[in-house]
Amino acid sequence: MLNLVWLIPGFPVLAVLINALFGKRYLKTNTHYFAVGSIGLSFLVSCYIFYQVAFNHVIAELVLYEWIMAGDLSINFGFLIDPLSAIMLMVVTGVGFLIHVYSVGYMHGDTGYHRYFTYLNLFMVSMLILVLGNNYLLLFVGWEGVGLCSYLLIGYFFHKKSATDAGIKAFLVNRIGDAGVLLAMFLMIVYFKTLNFTYIFNHTSLITPETATAITLLLLLGVCGKSAQVPLFIWLPDAMEGPTPVSALIHAATMVTAGVYMIARSNALYLMSPTSMTIVATVGAVTALFAATIGLAQNDIKRVLAYSTVSQLGYMVMACGVGAFVAGIFHLMTHAFFKALLFMGSGSVIHALSGEQDMRKMGALRPHMPRTFWTFLAATLAISGIPMFSGFFSKDEILWKAFSSEHGHWAFWLVGAVAAGMTAFYMFRLVFMTFFGKSRVDREVAKHLHESPSMMTVPLIILGILSIIGGYVGIPAALGGSNWIHHFLAPVMAGGGGGHAEIVQGVAIASEAVTTHGAAAATGGAHHDVMEYVLMAVSVGIVLFGIFLAHLFYIKNPSIPEKLAKRFSGLHKLIYNKYYIDEIYDFLIVKRAKQLATLCWKAFDVPVIDGIVNGVARLTVLESKFSGVFDLSTVDGAVNGIGTIVKSGAKSFKRFQTGFVQNYAFVMLLGVFVMVTLYLFF
Amino acid sequence: MISLSHYLVFGAILFFIGVAGVLTRRNAIIILMSIELMMNAVNITLISFGHYLHNVTGQIFAIFVVAVAAGEAAVGLAIIIELFRGRQTLNVDEINIMKW
Numbered sequence: 001m002l003n004l005v006w007l008i009p010g011f012p013v014l015a016v017l018i019n020a021l022f023g024k025r026y027l028k029t030n031t032h033y034f035a036v037g038s039i040g041l042s043f044l045v046s047c048y049i050f051y052q053v054a055f056n057h058v059i060a061e062l063v064l065y066e067w068i069m070a071g072d073l074s075i076n077f078g079f080l081i082d083p084l085s086a087i088m089l090m091v092v093t094g095v096g097f098l099i100h101v102y103s104v105g106y107m108h109g110d111t112g113y114h115r116y117f118t119y120l121n122l123f124m125v126s127m128l129i130l131v132l133g134n135n136y137l138l139l140f141v142g143w144e145g146v147g148l149c150s151y152l153l154i155g156y157f158f159h160k161k162s163a164t165d166a167g168i169k170a171f172l173v174n175r176i177g178d179a180g181v182l183l184a185m186f187l188m189i190v191y192f193k194t195l196n197f198t199y200i201f202n203h204t205s206l207i208t209p210e211t212a213t214a215i216t217l218l219l220l221l222g223v224c225g226k227s228a229q230v231p232l233f234i235w236l237p238d239a240m241e242g243p244t245p246v247s248a249l250i251h252a253a254t255m256v257t258a259g260v261y262m263i264a265r266s267n268a269l270y271l272m273s274p275t276s277m278t279i280v281a282t283v284g285a286v287t288a289l290f291a292a293t294i295g296l297a298q299n300d301i302k303r304v305l306a307y308s309t310v311s312q313l314g315y316m317v318m319a320c321g322v323g324a325f326v327a328g329i330f331h332l333m334t335h336a337f338f339k340a341l342l343f344m345g346s347g348s349v350i351h352a353l354s355g356e357q358d359m360r361k362m363g364a365l366r367p368h369m370p371r372t373f374w375t376f377l378a379a380t381l382a383i384s385g386i387p388m389f390s391g392f393f394s395k396d397e398i399l400w401k402a403f404s405s406e407h408g409h410w411a412f413w414l415v416g417a418v419a420a421g422m423t424a425f426y427m428f429r430l431v432f433m434t435f436f437g438k439s440r441v442d443r444e445v446a447k448h449l450h451e452s453p454s455m456m457t458v459p460l461i462i463l464g465i466l467s468i469i470g471g472y473v474g475i476p477a478a479l480g481g482s483n484w485i486h487h488f489l490a491p492v493m494a495g496g497g498g499g500h501a502e503i504v505q506g507v508a509i510a511s512e513a514v515t516t517h518g519a520a521a522a523t524g525g526a527h528h529d530v531m532e533y534v535l536m537a538v539s540v541g542i543v544l545f546g547i548f549l550a551h552l553f554y555i556k557n558p559s560i561p562e563k564l565a566k567r568f569s570g571l572h573k574l575i576y577n578k579y580y581i582d583e584i585y586d587f588l589i590v591k592r593a594k595q596l597a598t599l600c601w602k603a604f605d606v607p608v609i610d611g612i613v614n615g616v617a618r619l620t621v622l623e624s625k626f627s628g629v630f631d632l633s634t635v636d637g638a639v640n641g642i643g644t645i646v647k648s649g650a651k652s653f654k655r656f657q658t659g660f661v662q663n664y665a666f667v668m669l670l671g672v673f674v675m676v677t678l679y680l681f682f
Numbered sequence: 683m684i685s686l687s688h689y690l691v692f693g694a695i696l697f698f699i700g701v702a703g704v705l706t707r708r709n710a711i712i713i714l715m716s717i718e719l720m721m722n723a724v725n726i727t728l729i730s731f732g733h734y735l736h737n738v739t740g741q742i743f744a745i746f747v748v749a750v751a752a753g754e755a756a757v758g759l760a761i762i763i764e765l766f767r768g769r770q771t772l773n774v775d776e777i778n779i780m781k782w
Contacts (some may be wrong), residue, residue: 659778661713665704 002052002060005079007043008089009568010123011126013036019121023114035117036100043093046086053086059491061134068137072193080134080197084492087329087485088131088261091336095253096124097458102344103245106351106456116156120249123149127254131261135195136185139262143181143226147174147256154242166238173235177225184218187211195524212272220280220319227259227313230436231237232351234582235312240302244347247302251309252339257332260313263320264329267493271323277407281321285402287314287417292422296429297565297575300357301346304430308383309339311419315398316586318416322408324401326489330474331394333485337381337470338391341463345376348460349434354445359430364439368449371457373435375464380431382467385543390471392540395420397476399539400532417539424546432554444531477530521679689730696721710765710772714758721751 015038023031052058063078079085100120107116126145133139136482148171155167191207192200206213223229228236239251250256263270263280270276288311295307312335319328338404350357352369366373382391399420439446474490475481553560565572574580672679700723702782703716725744766772 657780661774661777661778662705669701669705 002049002058002062002081002354004045005049005062005081005132006064008042008132009078009125011041011476012125012128014038016118016121017385019114019118027114029113030350031114032100032104035121036097036104038121039097041523042124042128043097044076046089046093049081050086053081053083054488059083063134064610073189073563075135075137075195077138078134079132082492083489084261084265084329085131087333087489089128091257091333092124092127092131092254093519095336095340096127096249098462099245099249099253099344100341100390102242102248102347102459103454105453106245106347107243108455112156116243117151119149119152119156120246123153123250127258130258134197135180136188136197136200137195139265140178140181143222143262143357144178145257146258147171147178147226148240148252150174150250150255153246154239156242156246159310160241164240166235166241170235173232174225176234177222180218180225180251181219184215184222187215187218197265201266204268204272207272213268213275216266216270216273217279218278218611219262219269220276220283223259223280223317224283225259226262226315227256227494228287229283229314229317229464230290231261233287233291233310234585237303237578238305240300242308242650244343244350247305248340248347251306252343253336256309256313257316257336260316260320260328260332263317264325265495267320267325274407276282276472277321277322277323279401281318281407281409281412284314284316284318284321285412287311288318288419289314289422291417292419292426293425293575294578296422297572298426299359301349301359301362301430301434302343302357304359305339305342305346305425308342308423308427311343311423312339313371315416315419317397318402318412318413319398320381322402322405322412324398324405325493326486327394327397327401329489330485331398334382334390334467337463338382339465341375341460341467342383344456344463345372346374346378346462348456349376351452351456352449353441354448356442358376358435361432361440361442361445363437363441365437365441366435369451371451371460375457375460375467376435377431378464379496380427382471384427384547385420385539387540388468390467390469393471393474395473395478396539398535399537400476400535403535404531412619413535415537420539421546424543425550428547428550429554432550436555437558476532513665524621540671683737686730686734690727693723693727693730695723696720696726699723707776708773710774710777711759713761713774714755717758718755719745719750 015034018034019027019031027034059082061080063076064075066074067077068075072617102118103116103120107113110116122148126142126149128142130139130142130146133142151167151171154170155164157163188195188200192203193209194200199301208213224232224571236251236256240247242250257460270280291307291310291314294306295311298304298307312331316328316331316335319325319331349362349365349372352365352372353362356362382389385395386394395416399413399416402408402416403410472481474483474485476483577583697720700716700718703719704713707713707716708720722723725747728740728744728747730740732738762772765777769777771777
């Protein structure tokens with residue numbers, strides 16, 4: 001049955017083919033049957049795989065065929081089934097399925113309906129290959145695939161210049177990171193002669209820690225691109241130009257988590273290099289704080305969520321950096337639930353307000369859209385880290401590990417806790433500005449206020465429930481839980497990858513997720529102390545303070561923000577304009593690149609390349625002129641000359657052809673006479 | 683007694699009457715008839731020699747010539763009819779487009 005794992009990306013591939021070939025002409029508004037259905041089937045298969053991995057402890061590597069053979073190097077096209085990929089599969093197909101269902105309602109009536117679902121499914125295919133691949137190259141295929149699809153989906157409204165610009169920006173910024181991944185793969189090929197995960201993680205002794213540092217830092221570059229970390233995070237906020245379900249799918253639940261997945265997958269390599277770990281944690285912490293501050297002052301509802309996503313991704317990366325890979329993946333999962341829900345909820349709000357995204361033109365929407373409000377509130381509580389909601393468990397574990405882990409530092413904890421407070425502030429600011437207070441909705445728009453159709457709200461409710469209970473798989477031991485997810489992922493995160501399956505050509509083999517399982521359970525239980533409770537209380541306190549401030553600023557006394565903005569106008573402007581990062585990049589890189597291009601154009605292309613081309617053209621023209629003269633005089637002369645000779649010769653002979661039949665007869669008679677005479681007398 | 687010479691002279695006279703007709707007359711039908719006359723002159727010569735030499739080949743050949751003459755007459759008359767339809771005349775001096 002495990003052989004059927006190829007069906008998981010297989011169903012969407014089929015749907016892509018059907019919708020791409022027949023969508024425009026035949027299926028039209030029916031494309032979603034194939035699109036949603038295929039993801040649903042993938043989800044069912046994923047559930048089965050997850051069941052096998054979770055309860056039968058199956059870890060298997062399924063090699064479909066040998067893909068690349070070049071000298072020593074051999075790369076298979078194969079899938080790796082282990083706890084990490086199983087949990088990613090559940091998140092990707094589960095959340096993906098709900099977003100597909102939501103899209104049916106959200107994109108209803110759009111002219112590019114079939115195009116939208118084709119891209120969306122293609123994206124799912126890429127993402128599934130990314131999480132299922134058994135080697136870095138296959139991961140990279142998915143990696144590039146999701147990059148391409150994000151470009152297509154961000155620029156989906158291609159008639160809008162800003163949307164196509166955002167698509168190109170996302171693509172180009174990602175390309176910088178992709179170069180890093182490519183270089184890392186080259187290094188791995190040099191040292192390992194393969195890109196297979198299992199082999200590499202079992203043979204880390206083949207490389208020195210210095211090489212590991214190089215590889216992991218190059219991979220980190222890719223992570224910065226794909227998971228929107230400082231300094232390459234700039235594409236994600238702009239990517240909000242795409243349709244809202246796309247933001248939910250790509251920029252919350254799936255694509256941006258690819259980087260975190262890759263770090264977690266490569267944990268054996270990262271653990272070899274303390275330098276890399278520190279850099280990863282620092283990048284994550286800086287991103288978490290940096291993006292959170294920008295999120296404080298944004299007015300576009302989707303932009304706030306975008307910066308919140310960047311900030312949360314920073315959290316995950318920081319978790320990986322301090323060695324808490326499980327916490328990173330745990331947060332990835334809970335984040336997928338509540339951030340997809342937040343995006344879809346904001347989509348529902350935007351839908352109700354006829355496309356309005358500015359929070360200053362919202363307010364008091366709670367009575368109009370109760371389902372959206374309650375689910376949105378659940379997600380907000382989850383992301384803020386209110387106890388008993390999913391985000392609390394994952395975020396708290398990250399904070400605790402940031403403080404206590406051997407790779408951790410109290411500074412990381414502090415940054416994380418402050419960012420958590422800011423998160424709570426801007427998320428509740430968003431909720432208060434959107435659903436509470438006085439209505440600032442345009443009168444024309446207010447007439448059409450309505451709750452979204454159940455096609456959209458049912459996925460919201462399901463995700464709302466997941467946002468609340470999703471964290472219960474990882475209740476820390478300190479709170480009397482069993483931290484199930486920790487044990488579940490232990491075989492993958494054991495450092496050396498002790499539980500990995502051996503490669504067997506063509507067939508899947510299952511192996512018991514050996515002893516590490518029990519060992520991790522033992523250590524997990526013994527690890528809590530008073531400090532953990534204190535830190536937990538402090539972070540919850542910070543979060544509650546953030547919520548209190550948001551309440552004070554936006555419900556009780558709405559004039560405070562303006563006063564503050566005036567008083568600290570410089571700071572406010574700086575944050576409001578996102579630290580002018582885009583402008584700085586524009587000035588430092590884009591402008592320089594343009595100058596270089598202009599220089600190349602003016603100094604090289606025009607005089608040299610164009611000169612050569614034009615020179616060749618001129619030479620050709622000159623040569624052809626000579627040829628023309630030669631042709632006219634010599635060749636044509638010869639031809640015409642022959643004609644003239646024949647013509648003038650014929651002038652005298654043609655007199656014989658009189659056309660009178662009796663002349664011919666007479667000549668014949670003469671001929672007979674001549675012949676008879678000759679015969680008779682000679 | 684009528685000897686071979688008489689037949690040959692008669693054939694020759696008839697042939698030259700035909701030749702004269704072909705060369706001098708302007709009507710295409712008359713020219714055709716003159717050709718017919720020349721053929722018959724040849725027939726007479728063939729049969730005469732056949733009788734004189736006691737060889738039947740001459741007569742057989744004459745019958746061939748008659749058959750060919752019939753075919754020739756049919757084709758020739760068909761051409762003449764088409765010619766007349768096209769040009770409303772059978773004067774061969776006016777039918778002289780087959781030249782440079």
